[in-house]
Amino acid sequence: MTGFTKEIRTGEESGICFITLNRPEVHNAFNDEMIAALTEEFLALENDDSVRVVILTGAGKSFCAGADLNWMKKMKDYSMDENIADSKKLAGLFHAINNLSKPVIGRVNGAALGGGVGLVACCDFVIASESAKFGLTEVNLGLVPAVISPFVMAKIGESNARHLFLTGERFDGKRALEIGLIHKVSLDRYYDADIVSMAKELIKVAPNAQRVAKKLIFGVKERLGNDEETMNYTCEVIAKQRISDEGQEGMTALLEKRKPNWK
Numbered sequence: 001m002t003g004f005t006k007e008i009r010t011g012e013e014s015g016i017c018f019i020t021l022n023r024p025e026v027h028n029a030f031n032d033e034m035i036a037a038l039t040e041e042f043l044a045l046e047n048d049d050s051v052r053v054v055i056l057t058g059a060g061k062s063f064c065a066g067a068d069l070n071w072m073k074k075m076k077d078y079s080m081d082e083n084i085a086d087s088k089k090l091a092g093l094f095h096a097i098n099n100l101s102k103p104v105i106g107r108v109n110g111a112a113l114g115g116g117v118g119l120v121a122c123c124d125f126v127i128a129s130e131s132a133k134f135g136l137t138e139v140n141l142g143l144v145p146a147v148i149s150p151f152v153m154a155k156i157g158e159s160n161a162r163h164l165f166l167t168g169e170r171f172d173g174k175r176a177l178e179i180g181l182i183h184k185v186s187l188d189r190y191y192d193a194d195i196v197s198m199a200k201e202l203i204k205v206a207p208n209a210q211r212v213a214k215k216l217i218f219g220v221k222e223r224l225g226n227d228e229e230t231m232n233y234t235c236e237v238i239a240k241q242r243i244s245d246e247g248q249e250g251m252t253a254l255l256e257k258r259k260p261n262w263k
Contacts, residue, residue: 013200207262
């Protein structure tokens, strides 16, 4: 595969899929080939029934340093139309990760800079190592974090975006936790165990309900400001889930004081 490796665990960790950015010599920076391959992979994961949870991480000391320098050399001479087309491909990758109906865990094992922060923002749950560093560093290059901005701002909000987009400063895991970019900083000696433990927790729940719950978050966000539309949407979602096979099994199991069939 181009720029990453894939491993689907078996046994006690069955259903866990590791996607590892694998260009450690350039700190897992992405280029056009890696973007295309990763996009295709995440779109394919949607229909892979052997995968329940995806863990996205990086090989070596870094998570992802953003754009590859050689790729930037090429885009430097692109026309306006070529730049737009190129940016849409990158946006397609972030949308593929963000919209995957299955949970995506970000295992931020080191530096996440520029577009690497965009990858972090697209993950549902993020655990950073003690050594992880972050930075929306585009302004230092005369650029802006445009393509990743919707995903990053959804996590950190406008106030933090105003600060970090405009300064380009780097920050540690503690700060990333405070602003909502990540969910946990794990001590190195517990790091891998914490990652797998979270994945196992996500696998325990009803799989279709989990997918509907993730879609629900986006659906409510789209309808903010329209109370009637939001009410109609949320009532329809819960009504469909109650009469679904999972909903019926879950409620029956509760009443019969037994575990539902997905456990």
